[in-house]
Amino acid sequence: MKSLTTLIALAFGVSQVAALAIPRSMASGPVAEEAVPTYDKRSMASGPVAEEAVPTYDKRSMASGPVAEEAVPTYDKRSMASGPVAEEAVPTYDKRSMASGPVAEEAVPTYDKRSMASGPVAEEAVPTYDKRSMASGPVAEEAVPTYDKRSMASGPVAEEAVPTYDKRSMASGPVAEEAVPTYDRK
Incomplete structure (x- = not known):
């Protein structure tokens, strides 16, 4: 009986360690929130975690919602941006040819591939519209x-x-x- 109790105690301890070892990319809720400091796969983060992870969020191109909005300053892959992020990303938006909506409109000044432009962008792009x-x-x-x-x-x-x-x-x-x-x- 004593050995059984010991085994149960050991099993419980192992489960606790295993809980701590859970891949944070799969974390959700309170766990994900606390995991932010060392959250290696933030690109998969969502909710509160993603929001707080912005400072060192390496894969912002996959970000969405509030995270994407705050990630703009160092958002390396803005060509994939959409919504509010895309709008603010215009200043250094390298792949404007993929832009659409408000982003495309503001991107006109340095819009390199205007031949792909359409709608409001195309209209404003006329002055330097190469194609x-x-x-x-x-x-x-x-x-x-x-x-x-x-x-x-x-x-x-x-x-x-x-x-x-x-x-x-x-x-x-x-x-x-x-x-x-x-x-x-x-």
């Missing part, structure tokens, strides 16, 4: 002045592009009609 041939809608309309590939233009853009439309032979619809005066007819 206007891919433009559409409002962007295409404003891009006419320096629109290098007007032969691909259509709709309102094509109509306004007529004056300096180099490849009118490819024009169709309203463009072709207005282009007649200087239409080479080859």
Whole structure:
């Protein structure tokens, strides 16, 4: 009986040690909260843990919610950011071509891949929009002045592009009609 008691005591002790050895990445609730100081896999953290883990949060690209918002200052993979994080990440947002919504709009000033832009971003990007041939809608309309590939233009853009439309032979619809005066007819 005494040995049985000893075994039970040992088993209890082992269980306690095992509890302390639980991979913190799987922790939740109060345990996760206390585990923050040495929480090695914070990228999997959620709730209160993730929030407090921000200071040394190595994998912020996976962060979401409050953590992502506070992680912005040293957020290395902002291209994956979304929501509030993406918005604040604009200043040093390296992969703006993947941006969307509010981020894309603010990213225009240094938006390297505007050819992929759409919506409000594309509209504001016109001034330095290098690949206007891919433009559409409002962007295409404003891009006419320096629109290098007007032969691909259509709709309102094509109509306004007529004056300096180099490849009118490819024009169709309203463009072709207005282009007649200087239409080479080859």
